[in-house]
Amino acid sequence: MRVKSTLVLFPILCLILLLAPILLGLVSTWLPAFGYMPVIGATHFSLSYFNALFQHPAFTASVTSTLVSGIGATVLSLALAFWVIMHLYGTRSWAFLQKSLSPLLAMPHAAFAIGIALLISPSGWLLRIISPDITGFDSPPDWLILKDPKGYSLLFVLVLKETPFLILMILSALNQIKFRETFWVGSSLGYSSIRIWSRLVIPQLMPKLRLPILAVAAYSLSVVDISLIVGPSAPPTFAVLINRWFNDPDVSMRLLGSAGAVVLFLIVALVLLSILIIEQLLAKTTASNLVNGSRRSIISTLRPLAYGLNYSLSIIGIVCLAVLIIWSFTQVWRFPDALPSAYSLKYWAKSWPNLVDLSITSVTIALASTLISAIIVVGCLEFEVWAKRNGQSINHQRVLLLNYLPLLIPQIAFIFGVQVLLLWAHVEGTWFSMVWSHLIFVLPYVFLTLSGVYRGYDQRFYDVALTLSGSKWKSFYQIKLPMLLKPLLYSTAIGCSVSLAQYLPTLFAGAGRFSTVTTETVNLASGSDRRVMAVYALWQFAIPLIIFALAIGLPNRIFKDRVAMKS
Amino acid sequence: MSLLINHLKISINGKSLFPEVHMEITKGNIQTLMGPSGCGKSTILAAISGTLSTNFSIAGEIFLDDLPLMNLPTEERQVGILFQDDLLFPHFNVCQNLMFALPQNISKKVKLSRIFQALESAGLQGFDKRDIATLSGGQRARISMLRALLAEPKAILLDEPFSKLDAELKLSFREFVFNKIKEMNIPALLVSHDRADCYGDQYFDLQTGQFKQC
16 A cells, blocks of 8 residues: 655645746747737737747857857866866865855856956956056956857856856766776876776766756857847847846837747757757767776866866856945046045945845845745755655656756746746736745756755654654654755755846736836946946845845854864 | 563565564563574564664564564554664763653653753763763763663664674673663563573574574
């Protein structure tokens, strides 16, 4: 007889919350693409919007810059992440990198893009530092560093942001294989460190990195907020162009936007499929090389380059933060002065009342969506424990894939459909719609960060508590939950930072009634005063930082006398 | 008060783990169960405590004071467990670990008095406020045993609780555990690899399904 538990409701709820908006959102986006959107009087199915899309003057350039920045960023950040790890893992330089990567990882994409823009633009800090002594410039040169038509500046920013993420993913994957033993065996057989990585470690890592790589590719091909700040503008990347059509005052443009969303979805699907095929081909074609006995690699001699890259990655996050701080307190900063000639709190004081309002909205949505996600994730993981004990097996790969789904499908490809649904249900622009639309993206991150530790919990503690207290509930909330408080709060902080960084879901589900720190920061980035822009970007970075500090500090405070809880 | 294991057979995928087990452990007695690794010793304990995965099929009955245990959830069986790891809760201090085991419906004053009494009986007076990470292996083992007994179980299962201790500590802790069980006057089932742990004249050999001389 198969035993049942009410815990089964959690995975069902998780499935509904994740899959339903994506599938219904896709359908509700695809129908208008084929000319069917009764609410604006379009009731005849037709392919004319696809024709209009392909003939649109911006289409080719827009797709080209999308492909250049999206594919380029994925390939380069993966190569750089491996390059750094292969050369530096375990060295003193590596320890430095690990510490200094945190600000880069924690910084929201929009704030980071603004920081980079303030750094590398023709009137940016870098050029100010070396001008006029080295460059001879007394005024900013007329260079097209940012917003170049091919999307190289966007590619550059994406690489800087995605490389640390992939390094983190590689580190997490290393914990899942017998890395140290593999290294010992490889070394004892006379293989150099680079050869051990390329012949023994990377082939083991690739299957575990597949989903994060695909997620990076999908994100880079469809990102909107960073593209608005540093991406090309005439025409913009494809996702930005679609977003512009969706928000056009002429409602018939939504049909063109929908056709664009369908095409972007197919482009992303095609790129992801190509990555999978290339991975298989590479694995097959290099299989014989893996055992050809070559012990040394010429790449080993290029180690100094890896050190340079390592320090550049580490420093860039810190410099970005520094330039935002300086600009936010600037009163007067003339080109080519290396530093402002007058400082002021004026722009903080001016922005503060609005920032408080925006922060309340942002944090409320973030906390609500994260708390609901955390409850659902804990429920799902408890169901796994129960299922395991009751002889039912859970396919972890399938669970993982489900969680990655919202990260593999471009937001713009289904978020319009979600908006249509919300409108149909008369809940558009409500707290419910805001929390729900954020939850779609928060839940996967909470699951991915919590599941490993939760699954590794020694269930015997709970069993002992059960025999001692005679209560399931007491054993759960007095023993298991406090023991897992640290990872729980950490994944909650991750969830909050994901929600705080959301741009499109706020824009579409909010129906203009909700503004968050992120939407305001991105809006300001297109041509506002640099000082105001820096204040907002810095604050966008500060909120998740405060939440992370609380998430890390709180358990340390609660368990300050418990040595075992600090490990 | 007795623990009756009545013609118990446990199998997985149709394959029996061990010959049929039949034994009765009377109050204050400790029955030792021995056998090589992987023969199912801990599986029997899991079946008695109610933590066995349903991947296993169980035939036979287990009674505690004539109460059939098989259909009861773990929390209602009133069976204590002591593992080879002490499994003290790391977020609690010594006093909180012990207090967790006491019933809710008694006053805090009574709870504290029982805890102090228990600590004194184990030679651990003054340890109540200590963080468990600061205790030695022997002290942790004794706290773990006290915790199991403070819940007033009607039987106790000992899953190789002495195996991780060094020789000297093992001897004193074994004596401590055996004395406590006698004092509590409850049946106990001890699983072990080591013949020196054997209590009484005979042990149950799980591989052959027979009682043998220690």
